Amino acid sequence: xxxxxxxxxxxxxxxxxxxxxxxxxxxxxxxxxxxxxxxxxxxxxxxxxxxxxxxxxxxxxxxxxxxxxxxxxxxxxxxxxxxxxxxxxxxxxxxxxxxxxxxxxxxxxxxxxxxxxxxxxxxxxxxxxxxxxxxxxxxxxxxxxxxxxxxxxxxxxxxxxxxxxxxxxxxxxxxxxxxxxxxxxxxxxxxxxxxxxxxxxxxxxxxxxxxxxxxxxxxxxxxxxxxxxxxxxxxxxxxxxxxxxxxxxxxxxxxxxxxxxxxxxxxxxxxxxxxxxxxxxxxxxxxxxxxxxxxxxxxxxxxxxxxxxxxxxxxxxxxxxxxxxxxxxxxxxxxxxxxxxxxxxxxxxxxxxxxxxxxx
Amino acid sequence: xxxxxxxxxxxxxxxxxxxxxxxxxxxxxxxxxxxxxxxxxxxxxxxxxxxxxxxxxxxxxxxxxxxxxxxxxxxxxxxxxxxxxxxxxxxxxxxxxxxxxxxxxxxxxxxxxxxxxxxxxxxxxxxxxxxxxxxxxxxxxxxxxxxxxxxxxxxxxxxxxxxxxxxxxxxxxxxxxxxxxxxxxxxxxxxxxxxxxxxxxxxxxxxxxxxxxxxxxxxxxxxxxxxxxxxxxxxxxxxxxxxxxxxxxxxxxxxxxxxxxxxxxxxxxxxxxxxxxxxxxxxxxxxxxxxxxxxxxxxxxxxxxxxxxxxxxxxxxxxxxxxxxxxxxxxxxxxxxxxxxxxxxxxxxxxxxxxxxxxxxxxxxxxxxxxxxxxxxxxxxxxxxxxxxxxxxxxxxxxxxxxxxxxxxxxxxxxxxxxxxxxxxxxxxxxxxxxxxxxxxxxxxxxxxxxxxxxxxxxxxxxxxxxxxxxxxxxxxxxxxxxxxxxxxxxxxxxxxxxxxxxxxxxxxxxxxxxxxxxxxxxxxxx
Numbered sequence: 001x002x003x004x005x006x007x008x009x010x011x012x013x014x015x016x017x018x019x020x021x022x023x024x025x026x027x028x029x030x031x032x033x034x035x036x037x038x039x040x041x042x043x044x045x046x047x048x049x050x051x052x053x054x055x056x057x058x059x060x061x062x063x064x065x066x067x068x069x070x071x072x073x074x075x076x077x078x079x080x081x082x083x084x085x086x087x088x089x090x091x092x093x094x095x096x097x098x099x100x101x102x103x104x105x106x107x108x109x110x111x112x113x114x115x116x117x118x119x120x121x122x123x124x125x126x127x128x129x130x131x132x133x134x135x136x137x138x139x140x141x142x143x144x145x146x147x148x149x150x151x152x153x154x155x156x157x158x159x160x161x162x163x164x165x166x167x168x169x170x171x172x173x174x175x176x177x178x179x180x181x182x183x184x185x186x187x188x189x190x191x192x193x194x195x196x197x198x199x200x201x202x203x204x205x206x207x208x209x210x211x212x213x214x215x216x217x218x219x220x221x222x223x224x225x226x227x228x229x230x231x232x233x234x235x236x237x238x239x240x241x242x243x244x245x246x247x248x249x250x251x252x253x254x255x256x257x258x259x260x261x262x263x264x265x266x267x268x269x270x271x272x273x274x275x276x277x278x279x280x281x282x283x284x285x286x287x288x289x290x291x292x293x294x295x296x297x298x299x300x301x302x303x304x305x306x307x308x309x310x311x312x313x314x315x316x317x318x319x320x321x322x323x324x325x326x327x328x329x330x331x332x333x334x335x336x337x338x339x340x341x342x343x344x345x346x347x348x349x350x351x352x353x354x355x356x357x358x359x360x
Numbered sequence: 361x362x363x364x365x366x367x368x369x370x371x372x373x374x375x376x377x378x379x380x381x382x383x384x385x386x387x388x389x390x391x392x393x394x395x396x397x398x399x400x401x402x403x404x405x406x407x408x409x410x411x412x413x414x415x416x417x418x419x420x421x422x423x424x425x426x427x428x429x430x431x432x433x434x435x436x437x438x439x440x441x442x443x444x445x446x447x448x449x450x451x452x453x454x455x456x457x458x459x460x461x462x463x464x465x466x467x468x469x470x471x472x473x474x475x476x477x478x479x480x481x482x483x484x485x486x487x488x489x490x491x492x493x494x495x496x497x498x499x500x501x502x503x504x505x506x507x508x509x510x511x512x513x514x515x516x517x518x519x520x521x522x523x524x525x526x527x528x529x530x531x532x533x534x535x536x537x538x539x540x541x542x543x544x545x546x547x548x549x550x551x552x553x554x555x556x557x558x559x560x561x562x563x564x565x566x567x568x569x570x571x572x573x574x575x576x577x578x579x580x581x582x583x584x585x586x587x588x589x590x591x592x593x594x595x596x597x598x599x600x601x602x603x604x605x606x607x608x609x610x611x612x613x614x615x616x617x618x619x620x621x622x623x624x625x626x627x628x629x630x631x632x633x634x635x636x637x638x639x640x641x642x643x644x645x646x647x648x649x650x651x652x653x654x655x656x657x658x659x660x661x662x663x664x665x666x667x668x669x670x671x672x673x674x675x676x677x678x679x680x681x682x683x684x685x686x687x688x689x690x691x692x693x694x695x696x697x698x699x700x701x702x703x704x705x706x707x708x709x710x711x712x713x714x715x716x717x718x719x720x721x722x723x724x725x726x727x728x729x730x731x732x733x734x735x736x737x738x739x740x741x742x743x744x745x746x747x748x749x750x751x752x753x754x755x756x757x758x759x760x761x762x763x764x765x766x767x768x769x770x771x772x773x774x775x776x777x778x779x780x781x782x783x784x785x786x787x788x789x790x791x792x793x794x795x796x797x798x799x800x801x802x803x804x805x806x807x808x809x810x811x812x813x814x815x816x817x818x819x820x821x822x823x824x825x826x827x828x829x830x831x832x833x834x835x836x837x838x839x840x841x842x843x844x845x846x847x848x849x850x851x852x853x854x855x856x857x858x859x860x861x862x863x864x865x866x867x868x869x870x871x872x873x874x875x876x877x878x879x880x881x882x883x884x885x886x887x
Binding site: 029032033036066068069071072073074075076077155156157182183243249316317319 | 448449450451452453454455459460479481482483485487488515516550551552553647654673764765766824864874876
């Protein structure tokens with residue numbers, strides 16, 4: 001167990017954006033909420049999954065919907081607690097702790113605000129080790145934990161308690177509810193036990209995000225390359241150094257899809273890298289050859305600052321380093337790849353782990 | 361003949377130019393910037409009219425790029441105490457207004473805010489009806505406190521401004537007559553906190569702008585051009601008439617660099633390329649895209665506050681004409697300190713004791729300065745190797761900044777403007793890497809003032825369109841029409857208005873029923 005204070009949250013938000021692989025939403029709003037909660041209620045107890053009692057109830061908390069809506073229609077503040085309490089009531093017991101469903105992006109910070117205000121611990125783990133767009137895309141789902149009962153709430157005071165036949169239905173129904181609620185909602189879902197967390201979660205990701213953010217901050221202060229530090233911590237690879245020369249966006253089947261083209265700089269001069277994205281970066285292709293694909297992480301960093309560029313922020317003229325990072329092993333089984341592999345996102349390619357691609 | 365005057369107020373110099381209707385340069389002068397700014401402007405006006413030997417009554421318009429507002433924010437001086445009304449309850453209460461403001465700026469603005477019920481969803485539905493009683497109570501409170509200006513910011517007002525407009529009507533009936541009210545949908549785009557911040561700054565600057573405009577008017581009358589129309593240049597390189605400028609003063613904060621990029625484009629006839637503006641203290645490098653400065657894509661901080669303002673994408677390096685040169689072991693370092701206007705007292709060639717980039721250019725023999733007080737003989741003792749290294753350092757610093765602004769490996773033209781341009785050796789022009797040609801146009805030292813004088817008038821729309829009631833094509837058409845209307849409203853000749861920028865971004869993680877469209881239109885000033 002250790003304590004997360006205000007400065008840990010600042011670092012964590014930067015690391016979370018890097019793990020967000022271009023999506024997951026800007027952690028800025030969530031960071032302000034988490035910092036305010038810590039200022040008022042004191043630091044948050046961060047517990048290792050192994051410290052959680054097997055029978056303890058753990059409830060993940062998150063924001064759902066469009067990050068663009070979240071930055072405009074800020075939460076009222078009470079929504080997420082309303083959903084948390086609703087699940088506790090439904091399950092007839094108090095939760096021991098909360099946990100992040102998604103360590104990449106804004107959903108790394110929402111559970112911190114919950115933990116601080118409810119004075120409960122936060123588990124140092126999450127359900128992705130990155131960011132993904134849909135509710136069933138969590139390791140909890142792979143381990144047979146059900147997303148429901150799930151509670152959703154908006155700032156107006158509306159709340160919904162969902163019971164569904166499977167996690168795909170949960171995704172469909174909750175997405176529709178989120179739209180009616182105004183494009184964003186706060187949610188509590190995948191209630192689970194301590195022993196499930198030990199088995200089904202991606203461990204240590206909150207600490208990892210914090211360490212990534214700290215490394216970026218410190219290397220900038222000491223005028224070292226932040227990119228190298230990020231690669232060391234994530235066992236990642238530099239895929240490319242280049243300038244964005246074209247960004248094309250289109251809406252396909254309700255999702256913002258697109259492609260960004262990078263022209264090589266320095267040792268990559270003469271090369272072209274393309275990234276295909278759908279909210280997150282999904283496939284990176286260098287000179288016609290795939291160098292990384294989902295579920296491995298692909299993140300675009302600004303050369304100077306090491307700070308991540310989101311898919312919405314991709315703009316002509318940026319000078320960037322593109323990095324690839326191995327995903328958690330849980331995502332590499334045949335079953336898991338059916339949920340989050342390249343084929344699920346519409347790319348007819350086989351998944352090859354980035355480590356193997358880099359060898360060859 | 362109808363003439364125009366362009367004025368640019370920089371940190372070191374205030375420049376003024378006169379252009380005729382064919383945009384030919386009639387006269388140009390440089391005068392020192394004064395601490396009060398206005399005296400320097402009056403001086404520049406008088407001098408340029410004398411230099412052009414023209415009849416002041418022929419001057420139809422004066423275009424001014426000024427730092428009054430920028431300085432007021434940076435120095436936290438002369439800002440109005442404002443009342444901030446946010447409309448969005450029960451949403452938004454998780455993060456209060458001024459949450460990420462620097463403490464001293466928050467104090468300067470008075471830290472008076474209210475959150476009332478109302479606001480809209482992304483698709484134009486109401487979050488809640490506007491609570492008019494709450495608005496009234498907030499208004500009474502503001503009146504009691506005695507706020508000098510008001511900013512109103514409603515959730516999703518770029519999609520539906522109704523609640524902001526209604527709240528303004530209510531407050532008008534309560535506050536002292538003439539209290540300026542800023543509506544956020546006229547200031548910024550999606551991103552509540554950033555738009556609210558920019559709106560608060562705007563409201564706090566209105567008095568600053570009023571004082572400045574009054575002083576300009578006086579300076580104009582003094583110079584015999586009291587009848588000419590006055591325009592201010594804004595961040596995107598286009599003009600606002602006075603009425604507009606007094607409503608949106610925050611739009612002037614980055615106009616200086618923009619004017620020099622626009623001026624460089626005009627002086628060379630180049631529409632695309634890189635502009636290097638070498639001043640006394642800094643060199644600013646910007647990109648020219650279709651005749652306008654490329655805009656920065658990231659959230660921009662003004663005086664330590666995050667805003668979602670569109671600002672030109674710029675790189676500043678400490679390599680100006682007055683930049684101090686130091687030898688460090690085997691290397692040469694430039695700045696960041698600069699002698700600025702003290703160059704002519706403290707520079708080596710002027711008999712002072714400080715080595716600057718200008719001294720290096722003089723010693724290397726590629727620059728000449730016609731100033732009797734400047735004597736390059738004083739530089740004889742300088743080590744030849746040091747001179748050579750310093751020249752290389754100057755060239756490589758600029759070369760690197762240019763490369764960072766480039767968007768492709770293909771060589772691009774570079775336009776060199778600004779008074780400090782002499783520190784780049786002409787012999788090196790064709791050796792600068794990644795550059796097709798270096799153009800140093802005639803009148804390069806007046807690029808900013810010329811940029812102000814030739815500025816066009818623009819209108820802009822940035823909002824989320826719901827595609828449930830209308831098609832994408834129709835939404836785009838509507839956005840374009842709105843932008844054109846805005847441009848005409850701002851003073852553009854209707855028949856010259858063209859769409860200059862279109863951007864479309866679907867909302868992530870939401871099925872595709874909403875899209876953010878941003879359109880800008882610009883046209884010639886109707887004189």
